[in-house]
Amino acid sequence: MSPDADRLDLADQLLAVADRFAQEVVDRRALPRTKAGESRASAGKGRKPRASSGRLIPAWKLPFQLAQRLQGVRGAEVAFEEDPRVIFPAVQTLCRRLHAQPHDQYDQDYSEVGAESFFVQVVDAWSNVRVPGGGALVAAFRAAEREPVQVLGERLAAMGLNFRLVMSIAYHLQRYRGEEDILLPQEALGRLVDLDHTRVSSIIRLLVRHGVLQRRAKHCFVKGRAASYRFNFASPVYRPPTTALGGGVTESSGRADERTCSACKEPGHLDSTGRHVRGEGCGRDEDGPA
Numbered sequence: 027m028s029p030d031a032d033r034l035d036l037a038d039q040l041l042a043v044a045d046r047f048a049q050e051v052v053d054r055r056a057l058p059r060t061k062a063g064e065s066r067a068s069a070g071k072g073r074k075p076r077a078s079s080g081r082l083i084p085a086w087k088l089p090f091q092l093a094q095r096l097q098g099v100r101g102a103e104v105a106f107e108e109d110p111r112v113i114f115p116a117v118q119t120l121c122r123r124l125h126a127q128p129h130d131q132y133d134q135d136y137s138e139v140g141a142e143s144f145f146v147q148v149v150d151a152w153s154n155v156r157v158p159g160g161g162a163l164v165a166a167f168r169a170a171e172r173e174p175v176q177v178l179g180e181r182l183a184a185m186g187l188n189f190r191l192v193m194s195i196a197y198h199l200q201r202y203r204g205e206e207d208i209l210l211p212q213e214a215l216g217r218l219v220d221l222d223h224t225r226v227s228s229i230i231r232l233l234v235r236h237g238v239l240q241r242r243a244k245h246c247f248v249k250g251r252a253a254s255y256r257f258n259f260a261s262p263v264y265r266p267p268t269t270a271l272g273g274g275v276t277e278s279s280g281r282a283d284e285r286t287c288s289a290c291k292e293p294g295h296l297d298s299t300g301r302h303v304r305g306e307g308c309g310r311d312e313d314g315p316a
Contacts, residue, residue: 044116048123089147097158170194173267200257207254
C-alpha cells in the first residue's frame with residue numbers, strides 16, 4: 027500500500043473515532059445546555075433537569091478525551107508529529123456534531139469558527155495523554171492482544187479465542203490496578219472485543235465459576251455501582267504470557283515456575299522448588315514432591 031493510501035486510511039479511521047466519540051458525548055448528554063447546566067425545557071422555570079443515569083463528560087475534558095481516542099488509532103501519533111493538522115478534520119467532525127445539538131451563548135463555540143479554537147485545545151492536550159485510545163481498559167485490551175494468557179485444560183481451551191481474550195484483558199487490567207479491584211464494564215468490553223454485551227457477561231460468569239475471577243462486589247443499579255472483581259493470579263487454569271515467565275516466581279503475577287506435573291501431566295502444579303501444589307483437575311491429592 028502506498029504512503030498516500032496509508033494516510034487516506036488513517037484519515038478515515040480518525041474521522042470514525044471522532045464520530046463515535048461525538049455520539050458518546052451526545053448520548054450521555056454531556057454538552058452543557060443553557061446557563062448553569064439547565065436543560066432548555068427547564069430554563070426559566072426554576073427547575074433543575076433530571077440527572078442522567080450515565081456518567082457525564084464535562085465540556086472542559088473533551089479536548090483531552092478526543093486527543094486520547096485519536097491517539098488510539100495506529101499511526102496517529104507519528105502522523106501528528108509530522109503535521110498536527112492531520113487531526114483537524116476529526117476535530118471538525120466532533121464540533122459539527124456538537125454544534126448541531128441545542129446550545130446558546132453559554133456553551134463553548136462548536137461552530138466552524140470555534141473548531142479552530144477547539145483544535146488548539148486538542149493539540150495542547152495531546153502531549154498530556156498517557157494511555158492512548160482510552161483508559162486502563164483499552165490499555166489492557168491492547169496488552170491482551172500482544173500478550174495473551176494461555177488457557178490450560180481442554181475444557182476451558184475449547185471456549186475459544188474470545189474467552190481467552192477477555193481472560194487476558196482481566197489479567198492485564200489487574201496488573202495495572204495492583205491490589206485494587208477491577209471493573210469489567212460489559213458494554214465497553216463488548217465494543218473492544220466486538221461481542222454483544224450478553225456474551226461478555228456469560229464469559230465473565232464462566233471466569234468467576236472457574237475461579238479465575240473473584241467477585242468482590244455485586245452490581246447495584248439503584249446505587250449506580252458496577253460489579254468489581256479481582257483476578258486470581260494463583261488460578262491453575264491459565265498460564266501468564268510468555269514474556270512474564272522467567273523461572274521461579276514471576277514478578278508480574280507471583281505465580282510459581284510452571285513445569286509439568288508428573289501426576290497429571292499438566293503445567294502449573296509445581297512450585298519453584300519442584301514440590302507439588304494442589305490444583306483443579308490434578309490427580310495428586312496431597313502436597314509433596316511430584
